[in-house]
Amino acid sequence: MTLSTEQTPRTGELIKTLPASYYTDPAILEIEQKEIFAKSWQYVGTTDALSKPGDFITVDLVGVPIVVSRSKDGVHAMVNVCRHRFHEVASGCGNTRAFKCPYHAWTYGLDGSLIGAPRSQQVENFDKAEFPLERLPVAVWGPLVFVSLKTDIQPFEEWIGPVDASLRATGMNLDLLVMRKRTTFDIACNWKVVAENYLECYHCQVAHPNYSRTFDTTPVGYTFDTDQQSFIANTSPQAKILTDEGAAPYKMQGPISVNQNDYVWPNFAPMTWPGQNNLLVYSFRPVAADHTIGYFDYFFEEGNDQQAEEEFIAFLDEVGAEDVPLIESVQRGMASGRLEIGRLVPDEQQIEHFQNLVRAAVAL
Ligand code: FES
Ligand SMILES: [Fe+2]
Structure with a gap:
């Protein structure tokens, strides 16, 4: 996969979403458990x-x-x-x-x-x-352990490959990292609402003021690349954050200069951020059709600046917490029974790709 260098906003038609019932029906989750989670790393x-x-x-x-x-x-x-x-x-x-x-x-x-x-x-x-x-x-994979219930599974190296290469290209050194902290999000929504929210930054300027003040979340600044089952998103700090150290929410000096927010189907989302060697892993698993547990696992290198780490965690925990009421509201809208199909704009094309993966796996 080659990283996108697109400099103009995406254009295209409105795209129809999956039906709301896919997010509320326990029978769909049962199929997803068997066809998606029991058949993936x-x-x-x-x-x-x-x-x-x-x-x-x-x-x-x-x-x-x-x-x-x-x-x-x-x-x-x-x-x-x-x-x-x-x-x-x-x-x-x-x-x-x-x-x-x-x-x-x-x-x-x-x-x-x-x-x-x-x-x-x-x-x-x-x-x-x-x-x-x-x-x-x-x-x-570095400090992380993966298991598959399916015995004839795609080789792990192939599954993680594009995201592994892309994260390492930022300067992130996986092999030096250890887990430092887990933040748990108990969310009253379907796991796919969590994934789709992660896969677009259309909501960033509306819902994440501190993140958008710090990083370029404009349609040209926040770029996406979609592979078969990997998604890679890239953005960089705003120019004024780089020139005014005091304006940054945490100390950004270090070997990594970009923010990369990646995802591998179906529920593994590793990110890296400007500054000291780091990896933030967002993983989420369904508990019920309308209930998901998400984890932010923070990995750092021994000897990193502690204060920078703490500020970094506070910054990202805030961004994570900002998403919770949004996605819980989406779930209530889906459960209302009054709107079956939503729409996707061009900046949400990777959600269409995700929904096609769901359609193919569930095969309804
Ligand atoms: S069930 Fe394990 S020894 Fe009997
Ligand atoms: Fe968000």
């Missing part, structure tokens, strides 16, 4: 919780309990369901030598191999090799 945690052999975390992924562990051979992801009679084998997080199921003590190694089962000597021809925990694809 999902961000599940960070490597700081998996730094030494024996470390493990457990997560729920689309209703499936998962355990991710580190052994001396690397990181493993498994379905956290005992092969004996379905009990969860691991709980919480921590460090262990093996996973001993709390029900009847079948015991699994850190890579999911069954290593012991009480009374199995009473079973004729019991072969432990037949009963490992189900293994899942797992990938590590």
Whole structure:
């Protein structure tokens, strides 16, 4: 993907949105869970919780309990369901030598191999090799860990590729980053409202005064590029922010000079910002058709200026919080039953692309 250098505003026709019922109907969410979230790479945690052999975390992924562990051979992801009679084998997080199921003590190694089962000597021809925990694809991207419920998934490197290359081209050094802070947004709207709001900056000048004072959010200043399943948005600080250090909301000196707001289908949105080495990851997952949990995970480099980090977090948390009432209002409008189809203007073309991905996955 090549970055856009367009210098004139986009033009085009009004485009029809997805029907409002796609955002309110629990039956659609059920299909999306199966066809979208259970078939894509999902961000599940960070490597700081998996730094030494024996470390493990457990997560729920689309209703499936998962355990991710580190052994001396690397990181493993498994379905956290005992092969004996379905009990969860691991709980919480921590460090262990093996996973001993709390029900009847079948015991699994850190890579999911069954290593012991009480009374199995009473079973004729019991072969432990037949009963490992189900293994899942797992990938590590800098300090982030991803798992897929689908076993024949697109290679992770291919999925993250365009966004990885684009973020690194800004000067962001992923490999030096550690997670510093998580901000949680509990939002009364459909996950697609969250994604679509992130995928346009048409609302920035209206709804994000501090962001728009700091960055160029005009139709020519805020550029988008759309690939098959990646979206890359770029903007730069306003000229007066660069010349007047006191006017910036946080200290912007550092190796990164642009703001890049990226997205990889379906629910992973990594950003980087001018200043010290940083990555802000926005991830969101549906809880119900009208309920989404979003996370801002802040990653910084050891030794960064702390005050600059704190000001940076305050600035971005404010932008994130400004979106919540907007997208909750959108959900109420969708639930009103009085307007089935909305419209997209040319500066929202990447939403059309997103909605086509939804249409293709849901195939209704
Ligand atoms: S369910 Fe795990 S040992 Fe019985
Ligand atoms: Fe916004």
